[in-house]
Amino acid sequence: MKVVVAGAGRLGTQVAQVLGAARNQVTLVDQDDARAAELQGHVPADVRVGDACEPSVLEAAGAHGADLVVATTGEDEDNLVISLLAKRQFAAARVIARVNDDDNAWLFTPHWGVDTAVPAAAPLISLIEEATSATDTVALLRLSKAGVNVIETVITGQSRAVGHTLADLAVPSGIVVATVVRDGDPMAPAPDFSLREGDVVLVVSHAATESEVHAAFQ
Known part of the structure; x- marks a missing residue:
């Protein structure tokens, strides 16, 4: 698209x-x-x-x-x-x-x-x-119809992901960490990116469910 x-x-x-x-x-x-x-x-x-x-x-x-x-x-x-x-x-x-x-x-x-x-x-x-x-438009976000989900999860002080890099986490296959928003600034994280409390993680998933993403980060 x-x-x-x-x-x-x-x-x-x-x-x-x-x-x-x-x-x-x-x-x-x-x-x-x-x-x-x-x-x-x-x-x-x-x-x-x-x-x-x-x-x-x-x-x-x-x-x-x-x-x-x-x-x-x-x-x-x-x-x-x-x-x-x-x-x-x-x-x-x-x-x-x-x-x-x-x-x-x-x-x-x-x-x-x-x-x-x-x-x-x-x-x-x-x-x-x-x-x-919206009725019939974009293949844009035919994400839902194409079986692709956009999932947002917020890292808290109790999250297992705090202080860990993306490479450390058992992130389910079939998802892409699209961006991490830190202090209002979005960034494209590399595998060695270390997560902090307050980070908002946005992933695009072709296969993983919301609960699986939650389990990986929380």
């Missing part, structure tokens, strides 16, 4: 991590040069610098005919412009947009090109559930 993610903050980076780990073709766009450089090579996506509110930037990122465009910037006006361009000018099959200010939620409708609006406070799992529950 062809995906364009506009905004490389916490949510946008998590989306790119999960969709890239699920073998989708993902392009992540952000206008912050330093942020793009930081993520280059650390997320399974083509990371580009540019303002996604500019049609030329969206077009270069592959928005024309994309299966999914996700607008996750921190500015509602930007997310609306991106959504409108993606849907009206580039005919993206599905557009999901982040709502930063609840007072603006009424604007995030199909009139602005938005198929699904997601509150800023919603976790990534909720965004994915919103996408998969």
